[in-house]
Amino acid sequence: MAQLLTISETSRRSGVASSALRYYEERGLITAEREGSGHRRYPRPVLRRIAFVVFAQKVGLSLEEIAAELAKLPPQGVPGREDWSRLSATWSGRIDERIAELERLKAGLTECIGCGCLSLDRCKLANPDDRAARHGSGPRFWLGDPPPAQTASAAKE
């Protein structure tokens, strides 16, 4: 009946590794009380926060975005029904976009069998225009990621 959970308890119950919990704390996603010893003690509601994080990740949000969402809730708060409903609208939209992109890909796949092309010049799949303008390094833009603000007529050919 412990009101406060140790980190290993919290990890076990949430399915999230202790190291990840510390990382989430570092990133400001969750907070923990401390015992005199310095050991973390988690109030039970933290489990809901963690669940929120896990779910949001599945939807495709980055920890940064999740942190931003959580920041809109009361400090140690947990999403209530109305927060949840507000969020679900946004998230649904996001999921829809990703589904749409996948549908487009699939359609293109069939079409390309038809035309047999897969040519960079002529085929609208795999065309460079929507991907040439990556900014920064590393694998950042994947399916459904926001296009990096098209610089108007770049690579027009």
Place this chain on the structure above:
Amino acid sequence: MAQLLTISETSRRSGVASSALRYYEERGLITAEREGSGHRRYPRPVLRRIAFVVFAQKVGLSLEEIAAELAKLPPQGVPGREDWSRLSATWSGRIDERIAELERLKAGLTECIGCGCLSLDRCKLANPDDRAARHGSGPRFWLGDPPPAQTASAAKE
């Protein structure tokens, strides 16, 4: 009318950075002839290979998987209509799986507003069982990635 393209030409036409092209070569995805100077010269069909890579990436394949697919084609070859048709079956399946996962997520989103729970214990969304068993490090298992071979009764509670 140059039959052989320089790396910058190839980059410009494909929308893929020169550094990426060198990287693809290192990974065995493409090959290049060399001039006496050591400079790369690409035969035109390489553009189709590159298009193939780009498209496969969009479908969600890793470079390793793409390399495996390309290995099934004639050495410098480019996918013909029948390769294309074989691949498209696999890829369509893959896309469908991802779409299905997203649909499930979306459905869960609505359901969760209804129940207002988002509890790790009771809610089937965000439940730990299907994600607790990650192996290795780093952000590897995302939406639609193959579940890591469930070790039977782990985390049964």
Place this chain on the structure above:
DNA sequence: GTACAAGTTCAAGTTAGCTTGAAGTCAAGC
């Protein structure tokens, strides 16, 4: 003959989201 762009290789850096390891502290049992 001398700039300057474009090419080369190789090593190291970038990103997210963690994990792993080292080195030390704390708590409980015998």
Place this chain on the structure above:
DNA sequence: GCTTGACTTCAAGCTAACTTGAACTTGTAC
């Protein structure tokens, strides 16, 4: 009082898919 396990912090490592930078060579133009 000693072991053992859980905990702490901090730094470094991991992964994929590249990019960036350093140091050097080639090719083209004036």
